[in-house]
Amino acid sequence: MKPVRLIILGYGIRGRTYAAYALAHPDEYTLVGAADPSLDGPPQPGVRFWTGWEEALDADIAADAAVVSLPDRLHCAACSAALGKGLHVLLEKPLGCTWAECETIRxxxxxxxxxxxxxxxxxxxxxxxxxxxxxxSGCIGEIVSISHLAAVSYGKAAHSYCRGNWSVESEGTGMLVNKCTHDFDLISWWMESRACVKIASFGSLFHWRAVNRPDGAAARCQDCPAQVRSGCPFDAKKLYLDEDCLRYHFAERSDVAISRMIETSRYGRCVYACGNDSVDHQTVLMEYDGGPTVTLEMESFSKERGRTTHFFGSRGEILADGRTIEIRPFSGENRTIEPDGTMLHHGGGDCAIMSSFANFINTASPSLANDLFDSSLESHRLAFLAEESRKTGRTISVQPPVWPL
Ligand SMILES: NC(=O)c1ccc[n+]([C@@H]2O[C@H](COP(=O)([O-])OP(=O)(O)OC[C@H]3O[C@@H](n4cnc5c(N)ncnc54)[C@H](O)[C@@H]3O)[C@@H](O)[C@H]2O)c1
Incomplete structure (x- = not known):
């Protein structure tokens, strides 16, 4: 297998994660270029760099593939342009910010x-x-229903969907499309041959609103009176410095750099004064052909981050929480399985997708490429329809997609 010559468009958290994989696996990849306005030199000797994705594609560098890990609003243009240059693309989700953009990419x-x-x-x-x-495997018979919870956690949700990149729907995709296209993808995978026929969704911005701002709270955490700040779980110092679990979002992670970031960036703002309008919780109800039902719950206000899924089958149940899988057949003993793998980097998925991408490039036929992309669009289609239902208050009948010839 020849190493895939790769360029990375958007060298932020995701771009750097994929670059690290490419650099550690020279048998699979050669990193030939990276584009990001924050780069002031090559990320690695011998790697070309540009400040913008357009420049990178205009440079006509010899490459086989691109990772598009840019902000959401640039995905459609950058992916379409990379395809126009004959490159294979690993495209971060959301694929497009609207269904029309997904169709353009298709x-x-x-x-x-x-x-x-x-x-x-x-x-x-x-x-x-x-x-x-x-x-x-059929060990719990036919799936009758699935209850799936995507618990985002109060800290991560405050970071991304109240203070951060996905806090204002019109600037990106809002929380459901950004966060839960993963979950719609998993659900479509589990439901396999069945199609979703009806979808309804409810959700709102419940808590991070001006009306809930504590008396005396300042516009930025560093200016907030100590007695208000001490009672606020969303205080930026608590989240970024004391609890430490969000530091990975930043390229510079020293205490000094994080303190400066809290004082100067959007991430130091009071969560009740961010001008955000993205929902903070949302429920989606789906009916599949033949009758099985699925509920998907996306929740900001959980202590822990993670996904839990409860499958109810005609012969038993399965409970999965990202670490263990418990199988509870109606006849026979319960069994608990703990699959190998790290909890880091999406449970090892970040590395595994890179390995699969190289494999697909080397082996996939054009028809497999078409099927693969069409099946990946299903998750976005359902997410956009759920948003339509939430905004209109209607239950939507889901029709098979109609593609232009
Ligand atoms: N698959 C997943 O689980 C997953 C997880 C997190 C984020 N994402 C998606 O990945 C994408 C990137 O997210 P991130 O967390 O890495 O964000 P990020 O902000 O860390 O990275 C985006 C990078 O793009 C750069 N950029 C902006 N404009 C550019 C331009 N014109 N040309 C080149 N670079 C430009 C920014 O400087 C930034 O470094 C988003 O679309 C996000 O939704 C996916």
Whole structure:
């Protein structure tokens, strides 16, 4: 297998994660270029760099593939342009910010015949691969219903969906499309041959609103009176310095750099004064053909971050929480399985998707590339329809997609 010559468009958290994999696996990849306005030199000797993705693609560098890990609003243009240059693309989710953008990418994918692999890293992780095998084995009979919770955690949700990149819907995709296209993807995978026929959704911005701002709270955490700050779990110092679990979001992670970031950036703002309008909780109800039902709950206000899924089958139950899988057949003993794998980097999915991407590039036929991309669009279609239901208050009948010839 020849190493894939790779360029990375958007060298932020995701871009750096994929670059680290490429650099550590020279048998699979050669990192030939990276584009990001924050780069002031090559990320690695011998790697070309540019400040913008357009420049990178205009440079006509010899490359086979691109990772598009740019802000959401640039995905459609950058992915379509990369396909136009004949590159295969690993495209971060959300694929497009609207369904129309997804269709534009599909048209570019069809024209180029290249692969577009969606960044649904979870389905590549050892945990979810094992779970898929178990669910598919029929050990709990037919799936009657699934209850799936995506618990985002109060800190991560405050970071991304109240203070951060996805806090204002019109600037990106809002919380459900950004966060839960992973979950819609897993659900579509588990439901396999069945199609979603009805979808309804409810949700709102419940808590992070001006009306809930404590008396005396300042616009920025560092200016907030101590007695208000001490009672606030969303205080930026608590989240970024004391608890430490969000530091990975930043390229510079020393205490000094994080303190400066809290004082100067959007991440030091009071959560009740961010001008955010993205929901903070949302429930989606789905009916599949033949009658099985699925509920998906996305929740900001959980202490821990993670996904839990409860499958109810005609012959038993399965409970999965990202670490363990408990099988509870109606006849026979319960069994608990702990698949190997790290909890880091999406349970190992970040590395596994890169390995699969190289494999697909070397082996996939154009028809497989088409099928792969079309199946990855299903998750976005459902997420956009759920948003339509939430905004209109209607239950939506889901029709098969109609693609242009
Ligand atoms: N698959 C997953 O599980 C997963 C997880 C997190 C984020 N994401 C997605 O990955 C994408 C990137 O997220 P991130 O967390 O790495 O964000 P990030 O902000 O850390 O990275 C985005 C990078 O793009 C750069 N950029 C902006 N404009 C550019 C331009 N014109 N040309 C080149 N670079 C430009 C920014 O400087 C930044 O470094 C987002 O779309 C996000 O939704 C996916």
């Amino acid at each position: 048209a570019a994918q069809r024209k180029s015949g290249r692969l577009v692999l969606a960044g649904y890293v979870l389905r590549y992780s050892p945990f979810y691969k094992r779970l898929k095998n178990i669910v598919g």
